Amino acid sequence: MTNRIPFVPPTRREFLTTAAATTAGLALGGSSLFAADEVAKTSQPESLVKVLYESLSDKQKKDLAFDWDYEDPLLGKLRNHVENNWHITDQTIDSNYFTSDQKELVRQIFVGIVNPDWVEKFDQQLKDDAGGFGKQQNIAIFGKPGEGKFELVITGRHMTMRCDGNSAEHVAFGGPIFYGHAAQSFNEKPNHPGNVFWHQAKAANKVYEILDGKQQEIALVKKSPIEQKVAFQGPEGKFSGIKVGDLSSDQKSAVQDTLKVLIEPYRQSDQDEVVACLNKNGGLDACHLAFYEDGDLGKDKVYDNWRLEGPSFVWYFRGNPHVHCWVNVADSPDVPTNTA
Structure with a gap:
């Protein structure tokens, strides 16, 4: 690995300036970082993946960033893997491992890859199955955003989602995905009351x-x-x-x-x-x-x-x-x- 200048976390204002410049010149006022899920409606989530990647410390990159074709000893090509309940990395999105700004970036990437009319429904599924967004979800980034192919993968219970900017050739969604919901109990009743799917x-x-x-x-x-x-x-x-x-x-x-x-x-x-x-x-x-x-x-x-x-x-x-x-x-x- 090449020598790097030690990572110094940016101030909130510095981070906002970088994010605004990277997401097509979007104007963010004061301290309202991505307020009310608005950024994802007007910017490409792939741009936000790049901002997120560049905000990661060396330690975070070691834990969360992988080569494009990284092979896991047990799971094979990790970028392409999918399960009904799995954790692609150990760190949960809402943990102290991430800064508040990084958490918001992950949230906006998630919002950007779903239909705006479905954000609330996915949030309901996540609340029922995992206690809410970020509580039991994890992320990994494959490749280097801005330098070629890349993909961010979000995993957790009843979720595998991808943001790849068409880097993954020949496939929709960036690769196989998974979604699910246990709305009221593990064993749902006929007609599945409350199930968003x-x-x-x-x-x-x-x-x-x-x-x-x-x-x-x-x-x-x-x-x-x-x-x-x-x-x-x-x-x-x-x-x-x-x-x-x-x-x-x-x-x-x-x-x-x-x-x-x-x-x-x-x-x-x-x-x-x-x-x-x-x-x-x-x-x-x-x-x-x-x-x-x-x-x-x-x-x-x-x-x-x-x-x-x-x-x-x-x-x-x-x-x-x-x-x-x-x-x-x-x-x-x-x-x-x-x-x-």
Whole structure:
């Protein structure tokens, strides 16, 4: 490592000046650092990753910053890893390990990579599952922002999110992601009261309802697959359920509506990436939609476990006993997958 001038934490005013200059000349008044989540609405979160990286001390960089293709002895390529409940580094965002300004930067990066209409919903999920934003979440930065490829990864219970500035080639969201929610208890009741993601399953089940009897027989599968099984099968894969390309126009439209609901929680650029990746591999017509009989909470035929899958597209909604969602989207099935 090259010799460095010892790190001296900036004053709050110095930090504000740097952040303002880096985020497209955004004017921040007085001591109102990123007040009310406003900065993320007007600046690219990737710019904030660079500001955050440059604010890290040498010790923090040693703990949190990794080479782009860093290999963990147990988890493999750490940047690409995803689980339902894991900690990519040891330090929690709200701990004293981070300065107050760094905590705010992480918050604004998070806000910037989700749909503004979904910030409150994600906050509710985090409150229910982890005590609130930052309480049990961790971050890592791969590569060097401003000097080539880079990606910030946020992990914790029911969360793997990424901010990569399109550094990660061929994939949407910067790589596989995970979201989930246990709204009232580990074992949720049918219809999942209070679950911020349950409407996604309701949208998918509307598709099932408008299938005819024979189509429902094809779409309904006895046993749910292992939830971590989200590697791509390619165009010759053996997919469960009914092929979207075989549906009628109104049924296809309902699947399209389901896709819109699935990608809605994320920023527009990530939504666009999902659609572009999907279209490069035959679009929704090349996907299959499966509903799993063994995951039906309450035996009400509103299927809690279901999966939309194509050659290089997996969106697996596992709602029993509570919501776990595994997402893996790329423009090529040759992209490797790294899960628990």
